[in-house]
Amino acid sequence: MSTSFIERLNEILESRNMSQASLAESLSIGKSTISGWRNGTMPSVTIALGIAKILNTSVEYLITGQDSTGLTNEERTLLKNYRKLSPEGQDYAQDHILFLLSREIEKKENVSSG
Numbered sequence: 001m002s003t004s005f006i007e008r009l010n011e012i013l014e015s016r017n018m019s020q021a022s023l024a025e026s027l028s029i030g031k032s033t034i035s036g037w038r039n040g041t042m043p044s045v046t047i048a049l050g051i052a053k054i055l056n057t058s059v060e061y062l063i064t065g066q067d068s069t070g071l072t073n074e075e076r077t078l079l080k081n082y083r084k085l086s087p088e089g090q091d092y093a094q095d096h097i098l099f100l101l102s103r104e105i106e107k108k109e110n111v112s113s114g
Contacts, residue, residue: 006037008062012055012073026054056080 013023020034027050037043042063043051052059056077061067071079082093 003065004040005042005062008065009034009037009051012057012062015073016055018055023051023054027051 010020013020021031024031024034027047029047033043033047042048045059048059048062051057052062057073058067058069058076061073069076082090085093
C-alpha cells in the first residue's frame, strides 16, 4: 500500500493510463505544481476535489490512503459504470455476475472434492 499522497496519486494515474502532465492540464495547473507535491506539500482543497473527480476516487483516499466506504477504486468504478446502465443492462450485469459466481463455487467444490 502506498504511504504518501504522491504515491497514491501516481498509482491511480498509472491504473488509469494517465500522466501527471495530462492531470495538470485537466486541472488547469502547471506541471511544476504536481512536482511540488513530491516534496510533501499538499494540493488545495479545490484541487484535491478536482483530482478526486477526474480520477474517480475520494479525497479521503488521496489524502489518507483510507476510504470510509470500504470500496476499492475498482469497485467504485464498477458501481459508477453499473449506475450508467439502463435497467435492462443492470439486470444483464446482475445475471452475468451470478453466472460467474456459480462458476467460482463450482470450481471450489471440484477442487475440494478432487
